[in-house]
Structure formats: C-alpha cells, structure tokens
Amino acid sequence: MSDTLTEAPQAPEAPTQNAGVVHGLYREGEPIADTKAPKVDIKDRWTTRQFEAALVNPANRRKLTVIVVGTGLAGGAACATLGEAGYHVKSFCYQDSPRRAHSIAAQGGINAAKNYKEDGDSVYRLFYDTVKGGDFRSRESNVYRLAEVSANIIDQCVAQGVPFAREYGGLLDNRSFGGVQVSRTFYARGQTGQQLLIGAYQALERQIAAGTVQMYTRHEMLELVLVDGRARGIIARDLVTGEVETHLADAVVLASGGYGNVFFLSTNAMNSNVTATWRAHRKGAMFSNPCYTQIHPTCIPVSGDHQSKLTLMSESLRNDGRIWVPKRREDCEKDPRDIPEEDRDYYLERIYPSFGNLVPRDIASRQAKNVCDEGRGVGPKVGDFARGVYLDFSDALARMSTEAVAEKYGNLFDMYQRITGESPYEVPMRIYPAVHYTMGGLWVDYDLQSNIPGLFVAGEANFSDHGANRLGASALMQGLADGYFVLPNTIRDYLAHGPYPKVEETHDEVVAARTAVEERVQKLLSVNGERSVDSFHKELGHIMWEYCGMERSEEGLLKAIDLIRSLKDEFWRNVRVLGSGATLNQSLEKAGRVADFLELGELMCIDALHRRESCGGHFRTESQTEDGEALRDDQEFAYVAAWEWGGEDGIPTLHKEDLVFDYVHLKQRSYK
C-alpha cells in the first residue's frame, strides 16, 4: 500500500475557549490538507489512484450497502454505476421520481476535452481554463481529473442514447460557452440537463429492475447517522406517510445539489435546499467556501412580489446575441428598436474587446449591475431602478436567417415569450443577473470523501472543482464525472478497508439521531405562530441578496449577520406550520429547509466577511482594481476556507487548506 492511503484528516481538537476569536464571530483552527492525491505528475495522479485503490471481490459487493442521497446527475450516475458494480444501493430523492432532480433544468451544455473541432482543445487546456475561470481557488488535482474523464462522459451518454445535437455528417456538434475560446460544449438543443439526466435515470431504472438499487422516492434525508465517528446511515422522512425511517449502510454518499435557494429567488428548482449537507455539517463535516455563489448574467428580470423563482436563459444565447443598454439615460424608456446604433452602448464588447459578450459570468453580471446602477437599465422599474439590459438578436437574425436562429434557440425564445409576453424575434430580450449555482459545499479530499470517514459527497454538494467561479457547462460535467467515474473507484477503496462492524437500529447513536429528527418535526409543528414559512424564506433571501449578493462589504455583512440572527430567533418563536406530521405536509417540509437556510446564511456571511479579497463570484467592495475589476489577494487568501460547526451556541472554526499551484501560474485574470 502506498503513502496515499493515509486516513482522511480528522477534525483537530477544539482549541481552547476564546483563543484566536475573530470579530467575536469565528475562531481559527489548525490547517488541513488533502492527503489522497498521489504525489506524482498531475497527468498520472488519477491512474495511480485508481490502481492503488483496493478492490472489492464481486461476491462481497452485494453484502455491502451504500446509501446515495440525490438522483441528479451526480447521484443518479453514482447509483447506476455502483449498482452495476454489484453493491446494494439505497437511493433517495424527495421528488416523486428520480427523473425530476434539479439537474433536469440545465439548458446550455456540457464540456468535454474531445478536440473534435481541431481548434486546439486538450485535457490540459480544459484544466487550465477551469482553474483560471475559478479564479485560482480550486484544487489542481481535482480539476485535472475532471478534464481527464470529461471525454468518457460523452461516450457514455451517447451509448445510453442521449440525443446530442449532430451535424449533417452524423457526428456530434459543439458550441462555445462563456469564458472560453474553443468549441468544447456538447448540447441537446436547450435542454442538455434533461437529456443527460434521462440517460442517468434510465441507467438507474435498469438497476432498480435488476434489484441492485432500491429506490426511495418522496423521501427526505433529515439526519446523518454516525457510529464511532463513521457515517453509517441516514434518518429519512417518508413525505407521504410522515413516517421517520432509519436506513443503515456501510457508506453514505450525499449528492443533494446546491444551496442557491437560500436567496429565495434563484434559478434553482423550488425545493432545492441545503438540509442534507447542513445536517452532515452539524455532525462534523466541514463546509467549504460557503460564500461562493455564482450569479448568472442571463436571467429573465424580476416582475413583481408574487414571483417564486427566476428563469435562466441559457448563456449560449451570448454566442449570437449582443448585449447593450442605451448610452443616455433619457433613452431608457424608448422602444429599443428606435434607438440607433450610435446611441447604444455594447458595454461588454467595449470594455473586453477580446472576449466581448463571452466574458465569464461574474464579469458579465457585475457589468450589468454597474450600468443599471448608473441609471441606464431598461424594462419595468423595481424599486427606483430599472434592472434589465438588452440581449439583442437582430444582427444574428439578419446574418443567419430566422430559421437558423429558431433551430438553435427556438425553445428558449418560446419560453421567454411565455413568461414575459414579448417575442425575442421582434424585440430584444431583457436580461438581468440572478443567483444560479453555488460553488461552496462540503469539504472533500481527492477521493470525494469528507472529513467524516465513510461520508462521500458528489456534484454540486461538494466544493472541490470550481473555485470561486464556475464556467458554463462545467457543473454537468462535474456531476457526471463524480457519479460515473470517480466515486465508484474511490468508494471501493473505503469499502475494501472494511468490513465495518454491523450496526443495529437500536444502537444508542442511531436512536439518538432518530429521536432528534422526531423532536424537530414536533417542534416545528408546535410553534404555532403568526408567520408563514415562505415569509421567513423571502425575508432571508432579501437579506442575502442585499448584503451577500453581487457585492459584499464588511459593513453590510456585519449588518446581515445581525439581521439573520434576529430572523432565526423569530422563526422559532413565530413560524406557523399547520397540519400534522402524519401526512404529506409541504409547509412542514419547507419549514425544516428554511430553518437550515437560516443557519447556513449566517455562515455564508461570516465566510464572505473573513475573505477580504475579491475572487470570482465573491466581490468585496474593499478589494478592487482602479477600473473596478475584482482584485484577488493570493498572498493572504490562496486557500480553501473549511468551516467546522461550533455547536448550537458556539462559533464556527475556520480551517485553511492551502492551495498549491504547480502547473497553472497564478496571475490576475484578464479578459480584456
């Protein structure tokens, strides 16, 4: 066995009270590090790790149970692959069918270093672009592996029957996506996520039929079960009968997606939440970089108070649409078609001539905010400001013909028209940034194992591959890479080092976890206050967007922390959850999720406060260049911030994992 197989780093001993307390909000603890990536050339790390990972004899596999929470791209792919390998898999999702996981909503595409276009793409270039795009806040080893397995993903999906877009010769078509200059994005019209997820879902259903996977739909994980410091199961609630169930296993995988819904309004599916990872965090799993939120530049602007979510318009639209606002404020209320070319400000093309409308999302978003803050926004006013910019297809329609545009973007145009009542074939679309994706998540090592042995985390739920910013088409890639190719290889190493002692449902720690869930459900039902769950969620979202959104400042963040604390306090005194715990009760489901969001929101603000630099989606007003671009501070902050739960009345502890760049040189990101 090699030296790469050391134990996962354990949470260090708690430092003495008050030692190193900062702002009264958190304290600093011991540094941590990933010990699993083999110390060989980056090109050989994954092959080496796969070779070194111990094997599990096929006959023993069916005696081993793995719980997978989540059936999105990460979880669905993991369940299918682990099932094929012969493990006994228990799969959980809260929707009525695994096919409905939030991954289904992804529109634009999935990256892979196939170099089918011969335009200079390679594994190394995808790796390089991703590290740079993440503003040098991700781990080189993980990102390189992602680029390396990306090509296999496309092969796998095509073999499953995923109908990617093709050219007339029958070969796969590609397009380019925000932040890159090569065409490496594979797509299926504007519904790549749906098609990829259906592929994984079908593979999963095949395993369910084969009896290797047991599916639990409409089940929500509400607690992680730890026995002797290892993850050994979950407590879940059957959302239909209300029954609280115990499920035990040899290892647990969380693939429960991101937490963008902490903002209430976001492009995420309504029920996306943080509960699975937050409950694990409270049991000791470290939560990394929670403040890294991606704001997506091309969403349909907000129309009113009733709004329940924001709709993304795929950023592939930026390939052919041109973004502009009027040069003069006086023109903002005019019909855009009456504003002549010379009175329009194509601000991205002006400021970033080499990337133009294809600059990365954080840059496109912030510039949209800037022009609207200057009073040059368009569309209806929300508050005192019009918050919208034009995404104009008139040039493309003239250049490519209406049919060609419809072929490429038709369904997106239809969706836009349905929501706004306006046709993008006739009037420019209006777009504005919205919360989209979270880059933070549970800390994992190269094996995707958290600091709790036996607890693995995949897809958007972990923190590892995207750094402070995520380029388009890279989350789908990561979800499938984790689920199909990485986890099945690394988890076997953990399982091979077992067998771990059998656990009974009557074990003290199991009973305690279950009781905790039952008590929490009862507590939520018995507050019997005045305010609905949604009203708390909206207020939290408002605080988060205002102070921990596109721009953050020390003053704002401190204020937000206070506001969140009083809101949390009020929540537990004044929330109203009607009905009982013994039937389908959607308010009760939401209440549990919002309670966790309130705690997460506070940690996000603390994380944003401590990171006194700007990077990617995290923009601190105190840290910018003269021309208003994000200013990183590599000297101080080239690390992952991994937070340890401080207990109910305690404060969290910050552990730093230094980021080492041996292959990509740290430099200021420039897209000019």
Place this chain on the structure above:
Amino acid sequence: MRITLQVWRQDGPQDGGGMRDYVLDDVSEDMSFLEMLDVLNEDLIGRGEEPVAFDSDCREGICGSCGLVINGRAHGPEVTTTCQLHMRSFHDGDVISVEPWRADAFPVIKDLVVDRSAFDRIIQAGGYVSVNTGAAPDAHATPVPKDDADKSFASATCIGCGACVAACPNASGMLFMGAKVTHLGLLPQGQPERDARVVKMVNQHDHEGFGGCTNIGECAAACPKEIPLDVISRLNKDLRTAMRHGH
C-alpha cells in the same frame, strides 16, 4: 383580477374529497398559475386553514412535476405545463376549477398531488439501453444521421408529466410510452433491445392499470411537449414486428 377558484381538496388517499371555493381579489397577469396558488396558500395559512398541496419543482416547464386539470383540461387552456401557464390566459371575474390528474394508475395522495410512479415502473421494464459505465466506444464511432438524431430528440423531450393520461378518456399511457420507444428506436444504440423493449413496456403498462388506446388523440392535444400521435403508430408497429419475431 378577481378570480374564483374551485379547488379539489382531499385529505389523504382514503378520504372522499370534494371541491371547495376560494376567491382571490388581487391576481396579476404576470403570475404563473402556480404563483397564483402560492398566493392562495399564503392567504389560507393566514386564516389558519391548511394550504392546498400540489407538486412543482423547476417551475420552468422541464421537470414534469406540476400538473393540474384546469377547467377540465390537463395543464389548462394553453399547450404548456401548469407552471408555465400565466394568468394572462384568464380574465377578470373568471371562475376556474382545479383538480388533480384522474386515472386509476395515478392514485391521489392529497389534494392535487397524485402518485405517478407507474411511469417509472414502465421505464424499469425496458425503457433504457443496456450499457455499463465505462464500456462505451468513442462517441464518434457510430455516426447518427442528423435527421434521425433530431427526430429522436423530439420524442426524448417528453417530461413524464402524465397529462396525456389525464386527458385520455381511457387513461392510456400510450403517448408517454410511444415517446420513449421512438426516442430509443431511432438511434443505432437502441436497436439490439428494440423488440424486447416494446413488449416488456406494453405488458407493464397494462399491468399498471392504464387503459388501451382507441386513437382519440386527446393525449397529443394536451401534451405540453407536443409529442405527436405518430409515436403511438410507431409503438404499434414495433409491437407487431416484435410479435412476428416471436416475442
């Protein structure tokens, strides 16, 4: 707008259920139908009455979670999903009835929420290509004519919402099944299991209690993804071929 809603309320699978009336005074036309129900629910909670249960997740017309029978039509008056139906399709003073999908194979769980897991079991019966992870050849090894790929894609857009079943007087799931059979049947990767797939899926469909297809066409008219009736002909043709091959 002022809207009167007649909503199906049912406490649980065993409960009889019935319609209840609610009036909303301040409905904006920019609201989606589900956002209008959110507003109703906030109102109900304020009055101490349990909110109406309904399914939704993406609210973007792609996950297939939502689905209501509105004024007797699956997903309502427009050809779209319920979450993408906007109140601008209605008028001030309208009375709107809201019911769950009705089909033996989709039992009601509560209010407007039904159990559609029968669809998953139809897919389990054979709606996939059997390929193990890591065993795939290079994606360019098998070219697929663009035309086939596009047609296959068009059927693959089915979101599994169940409106076709709700709209069909026989509660048949043939459109849903036809969409899957067509998606995979048009691709080279789907050929080896083509015969077995259709037979197993049809058997499971009947076993779940869906009705037979008598070519009424209500399904295709209600389908938010505009899956055409042809997929059913294709399914029948594949079924006959499979029988001829001795399945």
